[in-house]
Amino acid sequence: MKNSVRTSWWRERALWIVVLIVLAASIGFASYFYIQTKNQIIEPDVPSQIFVDPSKVQGRSTAEVGYRSAFEKPKKLISTTSARTPLQDLYGTITPADLHFERHHAGIPEIDPEKHELLIHGLLEKPIRLTLADLKRYPSVSRICFIECSGNFRYGKREMTPQEVCGLTSQSEWTGVLLSTILRDLGVKSSAKWFLAEGADGALMARSVPLQEALPEAIIAYGQNGEAIRPQQGYPMRLVIPGFEGNTQIKWLRRIELTDKPVMTREETSKYTEKIKDGKIRMFSLVMDARSIITYPAYPKKIEKGWQEIRGIAWSGRGKVKQVLVSTDNGEHWHEAHIQGPVLEKAHTAFRLMWNWDGKPTRILSKVIDETGYVQPTYNELVKARETKGGYHFNPVVGWDIERNGAAYLAKIEEIN
Amino acid sequence: MQVSTISSLCLFGQLLLVSCCFTRCAFEKDEQRAMDSVDVYHSSWDDGLENYRKTWPSRFRLGKLADQQFIAKWDIDVRPDGKGLPKEGSGTVKAGSKLYHQKCASCHGINGYEGPYDKLVTDSTGKNTIGNYWPYATTIFDYVRRAMPFNAPGSLSDQEVYDITAYLLYLNKIIEANEVINAKTLPKIEMPARKRYVIDDRKGGPEIK
Known part of the structure; x- marks a missing residue:
């Protein structure tokens, strides 16, 4: 009787015991393999770099905006107020827009073109306000030229790249409207000899430019290398005067005032002037020498x-x-x-x-x-x-x-x- | 009587028409002359532009007319002859000193030459300053109102700009402590460096200048 009771106790619980053993074993195995795979270091007998033969797999799909090869990393050399073009990493003569040098006096403004206007006034009959859309309705021109900062020479140690020596020069194809095309409409007075160009940045950067010298080629540009000018280069519009020092080519352009004489802003007196012989200081050195x-x-x-x-x-x-x-x-x-x-x-x-x-x-x-x-x-x-x-x-x-x-x-x- | 009235009216009308045409022509001619002098230019980059120009309309009539109120809001430049200086306001060295120490000294130094940023006042280093390098006093007003202080450009009132201008001129020993700076006095100040300035005369060619 006693024996039969014991047997039936086992028999009643046999199923449970088997289930428990199997469960314990599987948990054990699972954790063992989990730990194993987690800490596992694969030591292949060939170099461990994974090489995919690009001719044996499908490549990446198309993208709305392109990108550089992951193997190419040209970079601007930056300071708080400037960025230098990596001349040693470029081929040919066009500077990619994102590698164009930068120099700004109050950072890069963020400008909504819908809210931006260009005022042209001063010694003319008809002062006007132009939007970017207005500007694009004028007949346009494109021009490939360099823009160089006139303070573009550094030296002093052997370990210097072309970028460090003179990376404040870059070249683009600029598209926009000739300043002369716009002025044609406005009745320029014969007393107008200069114009002040002013930006919409925090410094309201302004330069006086002689009208006669600049007019044949000055462009109010909105395009750079086929796309809209980048914010760093003056979006939505900038002045481009081929051959002139970069500082005159006002970015984020918001005002042009025709004047009889130069305004003598800080940028054409205390800066962008140079000491020359006999204790003189030269001003309006506008053209870049070869x-x-x-x-x-x-x-x-x-x-x-x-x-x-x-x-x-x-x-x-x-x-x-x-x-x-x-x-x-x-x-x-x-x-x-x-x-x-x-x-x-x-x-x-x-x-x-x-x-x-x-x-x-x-x-x-x-x-x-x-x-x-x-x-x-x-x-x-x-x-x-x-x-x-x-x-x-x-x-x-x-x-x-x-x-x-x-x-x-x-x-x-x-x-x- | 009637005939003569009609004919004189006709004559008057004709005269009016002719004079209108004349003014218009005169205006266009004058403008044309101003532009002609710069249009006679040709270089390789504008090949064909002259022919393209011939197809353009004589007027584009784009944009909108800028009224005086709008222009006044943006027309902020101040010139050596004083044009553009606010008529109201007069700066003192005393008020300027207070403002300078509040808003400028952290970048330009307690005395204007300790930095860390641009030296404004001449010291023993001989670095460029307002006192030894700036040719026009009006530029101080123009620049400070335009771009300073660096962390809040355009935040100073015209009165404050006058005060700071007075203080910077005083620190550079260009004016006395009791002098005031306003639309009348500022353009008259002669800056020490003015006489050193010459206009660029490089012209290309073999000469190195």
Whole structure:
């Protein structure tokens, strides 16, 4: 009886016991595998980088806005008030809009084009207010030209890239309406000799520009490289005056006033003027003198013995680049570089020279001659002519020291003759 | 009698018409002349533009007329001859000193030369300042009203700008402590650096300047 009771106790609970054992076992296994997979380090017997042959898989789908290759990372070099174009990372002469240099005096304003207006007034019969839509109804022009900040020369150490030396120059195709087209309608008085251009930024940046010099080419631009001007470049509209110093080409343009004399704003008196010889200070130095720079090979690049293509850009605010001379022996001999056509006025122009480097340390230099016959000066020539060691509109010949191991470093500026 | 009245009316009408045409022509001619001088320019970039221009209408009539009220609101520049200076207001060194220490000193220093930002007052370093570099006193008013203080541009009243202008001129030893700065006095101030300024004469060509 007692035995049968015990047997029936087991029999009654056998099912439960089996279920419990199975449950415990599965939880055990599950946690064991969970821990295993979580901490598992796969150690393949081949290099662990996953390589997908792009010709064996479907690529990415289309996107509404393009992107750079993940392998290319050109970057502007930024400070609080400026950003420099990575000249050494670019090909040809057009600067991608997002790599165009920046210089602003009160940050980048965010402007709703619906609320933005351009006022044109002063010495004319009919003062007007124009919206962006109005501006786009005028006949338009496009112009490829550089814009360069007149304070665009830095030196002082060997480890400097073209971007650091003169990255405050960039080139775009600008589209807009000629200022002369708009003024034609407004009855400009003959007493109008200058105009003040003023921006809508926090600094209400303003510059006086001589009408006669600027009028044939001044553009009120709304397009840059095929798209609307970017906020950093003056969205929704800016002044573009090919060949003039960047500061005159007012971004976020909101007012143009025709005047008889310059207003003498802070930007054309206490800034953007330079000390020259005999203790004088030069003002309204508006046009950018000719300049060139080798962008390859240049710091931080390193070259190998044998054939190299020396590459660079040259430009002049006075017209076309006529000739670029390159020296591979510290100025002893000069070779005429190939210039990429069509050569445009007041535009970055690409130059190239094939060079068979023998592996010996040397210095490479470039200098430009523009169509007016201006020859890019050396630093020493500029110092002598102006009796100053820098300042605005300093455009000296620069070059690169190529060391035995092929590394390029900025040549000491005072040693270039 | 009637005939002569009618004919004189006709004559008057004709005269009116002719004079209207004349004024219009004169206006267009004058304008044309002003623009002609800059239109005679050709370079490679504007190839074909002259022919394209010939197809444009003589008037575009775009935008809207700007009335004086609107212009007055935006027309803020102040010129060396004093044009643009507010008639109202007169700045004192004393009031300017108080404002300067509240709103300017944190960037430009207690005395105007300690920084961290631009030196306004001449010190032993010889760096550019209002006293040794700025050619026109009116530029101080124009710039301060336009862009300062950096963290709140355009927030100063005209009176405050006059006061600060007076104080900056005083710190640079250009005016005395009891002098006032207003629309009459500011344009008359001669800045020490004025005589050093020359207009750019670079012209391209072989000369290095």
